[in-house]
Amino acid sequence: MKGFAMLGIGKTGWIEKERPECGPLDAIVRPIAVSPCTSDVHTVWEGAIGERTDMILGHEAVGVVEEVGSLVKDFKVGDRVIVSAITPDWSSLEAQAGYAMHSGGMLAGWKFSNFKDGVFGEYFHVNDADGNLALLPEGMSLEAATMVCDMMPTGFHGAELADIQYGDDVCVIGIGPVGLMAVAASALKGAAKLMAVGSRANCAALAQEYGATDIINYKKGDIVEQVMDLTHGKGVDRIVIAGGNVDTMDQAIRMLKPGGTIGNVNYLGSGDYVRIPREEWGCGMSHKKIHCGLMPGGRLRSEKLAAMITAGRVDPGKLITHKFNGFENMEESLLLMKDKPADLIKPLVIL
Ligand code: NDP
Ligand code: ZN
Numbered sequence: 001m002k003g004f005a006m007l008g009i010g011k012t013g014w015i016e017k018e019r020p021e022c023g024p025l026d027a028i029v030r031p032i033a034v035s036p037c038t039s040d041v042h043t044v045w046e047g048a049i050g051e052r053t054d055m056i057l058g059h060e061a062v063g064v065v066e067e068v069g070s071l072v073k074d075f076k077v078g079d080r081v082i083v084s085a086i087t088p089d090w091s092s093l094e095a096q097a098g099y100a101m102h103s104g105g106m107l108a109g110w111k112f113s114n115f116k117d118g119v120f121g122e123y124f125h126v127n128d129a130d131g132n133l134a135l136l137p138e139g140m141s142l143e144a145a146t147m148v149c150d151m152m153p154t155g156f157h158g159a160e161l162a163d164i165q166y167g168d169d170v171c172v173i174g175i176g177p178v179g180l181m182a183v184a185a186s187a188l189k190g191a192a193k194l195m196a197v198g199s200r201a202n203c204a205a206l207a208q209e210y211g212a213t214d215i216i217n218y219k220k221g222d223i224v225e226q227v228m229d230l231t232h233g234k235g236v237d238r239i240v241i242a243g244g245n246v247d248t249m250d251q252a253i254r255m256l257k258p259g260g261t262i263g264n265v266n267y268l269g270s271g272d273y274v275r276i277p278r279e280e281w282g283c284g285m286s287h288k289k290i291h292c293g294l295m296p297g298g299r300l301r302s303e304k305l306a307a308m309i310t311a312g313r314v315d316p317g318k319l320i321t322h323k324f325n326g327f328e329n330m331e332e333s334l335l336l337m338k339d340k341p342a343d344l345i346k347p348l349v350i351l
Contacts, residue, residue, distance in 0.1 A: 003117060003122070017054075017121065019122070025130070027067065027126045028067040028124070029081065029124055032062055032064055033142040038177075041338045049114060056124070075129055075133050082133070084133075085150035086296065088103040088131070090298070101294040101296050107294055132299055134148075134306060144317035147317065148309070151181050155180065155240075158178070171196075172197065172242060174266060175197065175212075180203065200340075236255055238260060245271060250275050321343060321347070330349055
């Protein structure tokens, strides 16, 4: 079968591979819609997880089940499914401890385009099919459904990690597709003032649609100063970090109230250390909390998020700004994610 792959750090191309084999608990899925992720960009062009050779990229796919293992109970050949980007081993001890995304080791629930071939192939393998697939709800658009694989669960996890409560003043740093979903989640969780940091006009407009009350442009001055101005010097209760770099945590600590919480879902592709400013950290006694996380994957979460879409609470399909038809467009869509032209939020490739 054909697949679009990372050939090595900084190199991508088409390769031929054997179709994956299906174990007793697994499924083989043929993708019908896929989307590249900023994480693919960190992986290929920043070498963020180290060298990978001839690894098929991609971890966001909706598809059709082509084969199921003998022990799979709830899915059958022909089912249209949403495949979670994170596919934990649900019987692992880490999963039993509540951290399924780290089953098998830190970040090891993230298998596609990390430890095994991803979804940009003609077929792909899903471990623990009953735990990691979700039926595509009748009538749901492929645009919205594909965002349930990664963008929506990650952005929503940012809001969970930040522990947003009714009436909190919130700042979401980064309003690419992940941050935009964090804005939507923060609004649903009851944020009062909801500040969103980004520079692209279309992202800012969608952030406002999803509930942002103020837009902060990090290219037009220090974001800490801008947040302090907007909060009359008080700072914010909660922060979601969904963009930026190793210096962003420093800024977040400075704009956070004592007792506040930072939820980081940003994937730091480069830099060795994350600094915490000592004084603004209350010399170690500020009760300022940092929670960071890989998004929880799995079927229940996909089903619950899909239910929110069906109920009309949120429409993640609005993230799709560029649509392609055909396998041959995977490369172009990934390059769009790398180059981030001003009109891009998220591309979708229909197969
Ligand atoms: P984008 O690159 O599309 O968005 C990043 C956002 O951060 C943009 O709004 C950008 O602004 C903004 N930004 C860039 N530099 C700065 C800065 N110095 N200060 C403040 N804001 C800045 O990324 P995605 O939304 O696709 O993904 C966000 C992150 O989440 C990525 O690192 C991705 O790898 C990660 N991720 C993590 C997952 C997890 O499970 N934890 C899962 C999926 C993704 P603009 O472009 O407008 O200038
Ligand atoms: Zn991703």
